[in-house]
Amino acid sequence: MPEGHTLHRLAAHFDKTFGGGAVRVSSPQGRFADGAALVDGRVLAESEAHGKHLFLGFDSGAWLRVHLGLYGAWTFGDADGERHLGAPRAAGATSVELDRDPDGFVVPPAPVGAVRARMVNTSGWADLRGPSACEVVTEDEKIAVQDKLGPDPLRADADPERAWARVSRSRTTVAALLMRQDIVAGIGNIYRAESLFRAGIDPMTPGRELTRDQWDALWQDLGGLLRDGVRDGYIITTRPEHRPDPDAHPVPRPDTLYVCYRTGDPCRVCSSPIAAAELAGRTLYWCPGCQPAR
DNA sequence: CGAGCATGCGGAG
DNA sequence: TCCGCCTGCTCGG
Helix, strand or coil: CCCHHHHHHHHHHHHHHHCCCECEEECCCCCCHHHHHHHCCCEEEEEEEECCEEEEEECCCCEEEEECCCCCEEEEEECCEEEEEECCCCCCCCCCCCEECCCCCEECCCCCCCEEEEEECCCEEEEEECCCEEEEECHHHHHHHHHCCCCCCCCCCCCHHHHHHHHCCCCCEHHHHHHCCCCCCCCCHHHHHHHHHHHCCCCCCEHHHCCHHHHHHHHHHHHHHHHHHHHHCCCCCCCHHHCCCCCCCCCCHHHCCCCCCCECCECCCCCCEEEEEEECCEEEEECCCCCCCC
């Protein structure tokens, strides 16, 4: 689920499984062949996420920038099997047998589908499919991308004041503002809808009509939800008392969200039917009972 | 098998 | 504001 939490999980996973060693980079599909050649064989020195961008830094100073878009996903394979991080995807066949070439690098299975980028080291492999961006950039170019992004609640350097300065001056609805990566980086359709529900805020409220307290609470809640997402690996926004089985672990998928994908279903809190509307090409979900228009 | 859908974004108008 | 694109899953016929 490529909202911000997924990218931070990816950065941590790359750091753990590829960081500090030489990496072979290729493009089985061919569309990333030139970029792959630029970093092939280098040592992965740093792995970082900012909003929905993943930055993999190599010892040459070059960075690989990946944006998963709506469909992108990484598949990882090692001696423990396979797993996916990104867009939803059925679990593939798990194979624990890993062949190695004479240099000790893993020989991954034949590419399945369009593998834009493939990374291999001596303990595993990673395949990237369907990204909206996958390119090698300079340090300056990487910084330029980050300069256009708003504060990411998952990053230690995040300054919520910057976001509030924009939000509090805007006539745009808070629902639209939360989706803008130049205002808050890492929020997607699910966190947008769920955080507004939890705050009891009407999504159509103009940014300038939010109170400072409302914004502070929203920012705090987003940070907590994102950190939960990093920990759990999927988005859970429902409080235990609003789940059919408060003690169920892990939380069953149908019970994880308050409003997203629940059009017409009864609100978990007030039983009103969940509403949905198309807004700038995306579906906005909310509860008219818990988030009344003012 | 095709249509529809999805956690996103950039560019044209 | 709308369209196109990247991929793969699910559902209906």
